[in-house]
Each structure stands twice: as structure tokens, then as C-alpha cells.
Amino acid sequence: MSIQVRHIHKAFGSFTALGDVSLDVPSGELVALLGPSGCGKTTLLRIIAGLETADRGSVLLDGEDSSDTHVRERQVGFVFQHYALFRHMTVFENVAFGLRVKPRRQRPSDAQIARKVGELLDLVQLGWLADRYPAQLSGGQRQRIALARALAVEPRVLLLDEPFGALDAKVRKELRRWLRRLHDELHITSVFVTHDQEEALEVADRVVLMDHGRIEQVGTPTEVYERPATPFVFSFLGAVNRFAGHVDGAHLRVGEQALPLGAGTLAQGAEAQGFARPHELAVATQAVAGGVPATVGRVLSFGVASRVELQGVDGQPYEVELTRDRAEALALQAGQAVWLVPQRLSVFERPGSAPAPALAQAA
Numbered sequence: 001m002s003i004q005v006r007h008i009h010k011a012f013g014s015f016t017a018l019g020d021v022s023l024d025v026p027s028g029e030l031v032a033l034l035g036p037s038g039c040g041k042t043t044l045l046r047i048i049a050g051l052e053t054a055d056r057g058s059v060l061l062d063g064e065d066s067s068d069t070h071v072r073e074r075q076v077g078f079v080f081q082h083y084a085l086f087r088h089m090t091v092f093e094n095v096a097f098g099l100r101v102k103p104r105r106q107r108p109s110d111a112q113i114a115r116k117v118g119e120l121l122d123l124v125q126l127g128w129l130a131d132r133y134p135a136q137l138s139g140g141q142r143q144r145i146a147l148a149r150a151l152a153v154e155p156r157v158l159l160l161d162e163p164f165g166a167l168d169a170k171v172r173k174e175l176r177r178w179l180r181r182l183h184d185e186l187h188i189t190s191v192f193v194t195h196d197q198e199e200a201l202e203v204a205d206r207v208v209l210m211d212h213g214r215i216e217q218v219g220t221p222t223e224v225y226e227r228p229a230t231p232f233v234f235s236f237l238g239a240v241n242r243f244a245g246h247v248d249g250a251h252l253r254v255g256e257q258a259l260p261l262g263a264g265t266l267a268q269g270a271e272a273q274g275f276a277r278p279h280e281l282a283v284a285t286q287a288v289a290g291g292v293p294a295t296v297g298r299v300l301s302f303g304v305a306s307r308v309e310l311q312g313v314d315g316q317p318y319e320v321e322l323t324r325d326r327a328e329a330l331a332l333q334a335g336q337a338v339w340l341v342p343q344r345l346s347v348f349e350r351p352g353s354a355p356a357p358a359l360a361q362a363a
């Protein structure tokens with residue numbers, strides 16, 4: 001089932017939690033809503049679910065406006081971070097619950113329920129736990145059972161709110177791979193909320209980056225990581241080095257240095273920030289054109305990679321990732337003066353910072 005979110009606006013009192021949010025989720029896709037705490041991810045998920053109503057805008061499920069459709073009729077399955085299973089029920093009964101509470105005419109027979117629950121427990125690979133109670137399960141097992149319970153009623157959409165948020169890093173990693181495999185088997189349109197960028201990039205077909213109640217970018221993991229549309233996306237998705245300056249002809253002028261700009265449409269004289277990931281900076285031990293001076297701090301080597309922490313002349317921190325061989329060839333020492341040369345620089349103009357055209361010409 002496809003989901004279309006159209007111009008959703010939601011305020012809590014005077015606080016705008018979502019401002020004009022629109023999003024298309026094609027049928028069968030697994031989409032991650034990613035953003036910092038408080039950016040509106042859960043609110044958007046709850047509006048899609050029908051657990052919350054929007055002030056304006058609409059949600060279309062398979063092209064039909066769902067505003068007047070009750071949560072129960074939307075055929076949506078949920079898994080929440082702390083969606084406690086029923087403590088007094090066995091795993092089997094927890095998974096069977098959604099089937100047992102169906103209206104009498106739609107309710108499967110006991111034999112059908114037993115078969116269905118058995119299949120679902122096999123699917124989440126926990127058939128051997130059917131007779132246990134939730135307190136006798138690990139956190140990861142509980143979330144897999146919660147997922148089996150959500151799937152029992154054959155939802156057309158699956159909504160997951162930080163489903164692995166409460167688990168430790170290792171279990172989280174295992175479960176997200178497992179979720180991806182499960183999705184590839186079932187192809188249920190799924191939206192999951194996370195504030196963990198690695199989780200979103202690893203699991204989702206497409207990532208929706210949100211900040212302050214707005215969508216900043218929607219794209220495949222490669223698109224959002226390789227071609228961030230805004231400074232926020234750049235900073236949110238992993239380590240980044242920042243070079244603040246202004247546009248000067250075909251260069252970004254950063255202090256005394258002029259860093260070459262790629263093709264673009266930046267306004268002459270505008271204040272701008274250049275971004276480069278740690279692996280996109282080369283280190284030179286002699287002064288070079290287009291290099292920004294910095295002082296080596298710590299050099300950390302893990303396996304085949306080395307990470308170098310540095311400081312710019314104005315105290316700006318930088319981080320560079322090199323192959324270990326390259327780091328050893330450079331023989332970097334703490335306190336050494338070096339020059340950082342961006343191999344790729346993504347430059348964003350500060351909105352409204354471009355001088356008036358006449359001024360720019362005079363400069």
C-alpha cells in the first residue's frame with residue numbers, strides 16, 4: 001500500500017511540530033525518518049497511523065484520503081520502542097492477540113490461529129519461545145515478538161518507532177540486518193523512525209531527513225550521504241570538516257587561502273561554508289595552493305585506517321581519515337604544521353548573505 005503525505009501541518013499550542021510536510025512512500029518501500037530529537041519524526045508517524053490528527057493536510061493510503069478512517073481500519077501494524085508485550089500472556093498468546101480480538105465473523109478458528117502464530121514465530125525465528133512469558137525474553141527477542149504480533153493481522157503498512165532504540169549496540173546491529181531481510185521477504189510498505197544515521201543508511205531504501213518539523217532531503221542512502229542537499233544533512237550524516245569563508249571568483253576564500261570551487265551558481269561575495277568528509281581531505285607537509293594550514297593533534301590508527309585530529313589557526317577542529325600506509329609515509333607528529341587540501345568541497349551559501357550586485361562588482 002502506498003502512502004502519500006500531503007502538506008501536513010501540526011502544532012502543539014504555539015509550537016510547530018510539523019510545518020508543511022509532504023512525502024511519498026511507494027508501495028513496498030522501506031523508508032527511514034531520520035533526524036535529531038524533537039524534529040517531528042514520531043509526530044509524523046503517529047499522523048500516518050491515525051493516532052494523531054493533523055491541523056492541516058492529508059494522508060492518502062493507496063490514493064484514498066484516510067482522514068475519516070479509524071486507526072483500526074487503516075490496517076496498520078505498529079512496533080514501538082517500549083511497546084510492552086502483555087506480561088501475563090505467553091509469547092504465543094501475545095502474537096495471537098490481534099487475531100482473537102477480531103470481530104466474530106472475521107475471527108479465524110483456533111486451529112487457524114495456531115497455524116498462523118506458528119508461521120509468524122518461525123518467521124521471526126523464535127518458535128522455541130512460544131510458551132515463555134515476556135519477562136523471560138531478552139530485549140531483542142521481545143522486539144521480534146512485537147514485530148510478529150504486529151504482522152499477525154496482516155497489516156498493509158508497518159510503522160516502527162525506534163524499534164531497536166532500547167537495545168545495546170550489538171543486538172541493534174543484528175536486528176536491523178534481520179529487519180532488512182524480513183522486509184525483502186514480505187515487502188510490506190514500512191516507515192521506521194530512528195535518530196541513528198547508521199541504522200537509517202544501512203536498513204532503508206530511502207531516507208527522509210527531518211529537522212525542526214521540516215523535511216530537509218529525501219533520497220537513497222547513497223544520495224543523502226554523497227550529495228547532501230543542505231548543511232544540516234551534511235553535518236547530521238557523519239563526521240564533517242567545515243571551512244567558513246566567502247565566494248571570491250572561482251574560489252572560496254577562507255582567511256588567506258583560496259579553495260577552488262566546482263561548477264556552481266554561488267553569488268559573488270556571498271558568505272559560504274565548504275564541507276568535506278574526513279576522507280575527502282588530503283594532508284600536505286609543505287605549503288600548497290588551496291591548502292588550509294593546521295596543526296596535527298592526535299593520530300589514531302585502527303586496522304588499515306588512520307584518523308588524524310587537527311586544529312586550524314583559529315582553533316577550528318578538523319578530522320582527516322587516511323590509509324594507514326599513507327599516514328605512516330607522512331610520519332605525522334603531534335604539533336606538526338600541515339596543510340589540508342580538500343579533494344572535494346561542497347559549498348553552501350549562507351541564505352541572504354550575498355551582497356547587492358552593485359556592491360559585489362565594486363569589490
Ligand SMILES: Nc1ncnc2c1ncn2[C@@H]1O[C@H](COP(=O)(O)OP(=O)(O)OP(=O)(O)O)[C@@H](O)[C@H]1O
Nearest residue numbers: 012017035036037038039040041042043044193195
Ligand atoms: N502531545 C504533545 N504535546 C506537546 N508537545 C508535543 C506533543 N507531542 C510532541 N510534542 C513536541 O513536538 C516536537 C516533536 O516531537 P516528536 O516526538 O515528533 O519528535 P521526534 O523527532 O520523534 O523526537 P525523539 O527522537 O526525541 O522521539 C517535540 O518538541 C515535542 O516536545
